[in-house]
Amino acid sequence: MIIIMRPNASQEAVAKVTKLIESKGLQVHLSKGDEVTIVGVVGDKSKLHGSNIEISEGVDKIVNVTESYKLVNKKFHPEDSIIPVGNTTIGPGNITVMAGPCAIESREQLMETAFAVKNAGATFLRGGAYKPRTSPYSFQGLEEEGLKYMKEAKEATGLNVICEVTSAHAIEAAVRYVDMLQIGARNMQNFELLKEAGKSGVPVLLKRGLSATIDEWLNAAEYIISEGNPNIVLCERGIRTYETSTRNTLDISAVPVIRAKSHLPVIVDPSHATGVRAYVEPLAKAAVAAGADGLMIEAHPCPSCALSDGPQSLTFEQFETLMKDLLPFAQLVGRTM
Ligand code: PEP
Ligand code: MN
Numbered sequence: 001m002i003i004i005m006r007p008n009a010s011q012e013a014v015a016k017v018t019k020l021i022e023s024k025g026l027q028v029h030l031s032k033g034d035e036v037t038i039v040g041v042v043g044d045k046s047k048l049h050g051s052n053i054e055i056s057e058g059v060d061k062i063v064n065v066t067e068s069y070k071l072v073n074k075k076f077h078p079e080d081s082i083i084p085v086g087n088t089t090i091g092p093g094n095i096t097v098m099a100g101p102c103a104i105e106s107r108e109q110l111m112e113t114a115f116a117v118k119n120a121g122a123t124f125l126r127g128g129a130y131k132p133r134t135s136p137y138s139f140q141g142l143e144e145e146g147l148k149y150m151k152e153a154k155e156a157t158g159l160n161v162i163c164e165v166t167s168a169h170a171i172e173a174a175v176r177y178v179d180m181l182q183i184g185a186r187n188m189q190n191f192e193l194l195k196e197a198g199k200s201g202v203p204v205l206l207k208r209g210l211s212a213t214i215d216e217w218l219n220a221a222e223y224i225i226s227e228g229n230p231n232i233v234l235c236e237r238g239i240r241t242y243e244t245s246t247r248n249t250l251d252i253s254a255v256p257v258i259r260a261k262s263h264l265p266v267i268v269d270p271s272h273a274t275g276v277r278a279y280v281e282p283l284a285k286a287a288v289a290a291g292a293d294g295l296m297i298e299a300h301p302c303p304s305c306a307l308s309d310g311p312q313s314l315t316f317e318q319f320e321t322l323m324k325d326l327l328p329f330a331q332l333v334g335r336t337m
Pocket of ligand 2: 102103309
């Protein structure tokens with residue numbers, strides 16, 4: 001539940017309400033907006049029966065939060081969150097573009113890509129060092145060696161860097177090299193991994209599971225935030241449907257739905273959503289127009305030689321054109337790129 005304080009409620013009144021809730025063994029999360037303060041209550045609210053909190057000084061009203069996710073819920077925190085990552089922020093105001101290869105294949109491949117995406121205007125370099133492949137016989141990633149190349153690319157270009165983590169061991173290694181951890185679609189409900197990512201305190205990009213509902217996705221984010229890590233960005237990357245023309249079906253409606261349900265930023269990955277290079281540009285534009293906070297795009301120096309996801313990877317020229325073409329869409333929604 002949330003307790004909405006009156007616009008003129010004093011700090012003392014807020015402190016009194018907070019104390020009362022905590023004295024019942026419940027957790028309090030304050031959200032101080034420009035006009036009102038919202039006191040979010042996490043835990044078994046039946047413990048507050050008989051406490052007469054509704055008549056405490058400064059209390060306007062009490063609203064039940066029926067959703068099982070609380071701290072990521074917009075009701076707990078009505079203002080959109082802006083997430084600090086590396087030398088930038090993700091959230092309202094700008095469009096964050098994360099670009100790079102599906103997998104880090106070599107130092108040369110990563111460096112070349114880093115400079116190309118940086119020159120085209122990306123602010124993040126993506127690249128997998130631990131690859132969750134469908135087949136155990138496919139390339140599994142360079143692991144820590146790949147992370148070292150990521151850090152080198154970061155130092156050479158000033159780009160922020162993001163890598164997927166697939167285990168607690170990978171988190172332990174990745175936090176030494178990257179600015180942001182990515183939890184992939186296949187691990188969205190790996191609850192132990194989510195908890196570890198929460199404990200790491202490092203910003204997390206949480207991709208939507210292949211067949212996850214939006215509520216399941218937000219509950220996954222709740223696992224991270226409830227470990228004390230509020231720096232979460234969501235990523236819609238397509239869901240599994242009966243349609244086979246594209247690898248997945250991009251659920252563009254997830255963007256406004258997340259906006260309505262959560263204060264967390266949401267970005268879109270049209271590369272994994274479609275699996276087809278030619279469809280990346282129109283869906284990237286649609287995502288920006290729909291209100292996404294950013295994009296994740298795969299790009300490779302030689303898509304036809306890529307060890308994974310070549311068919312959906314853009315050439316550097318295509319990526320550069322995409323960035324130029326996206327600009328009017330960003331301006332239309334009042335964002336910078
Ligand atoms: C990726 O971004 O490298 C990836 C594997 O994506 P997803 O988890 O969305 O399939
Ligand atoms: Mn990929």
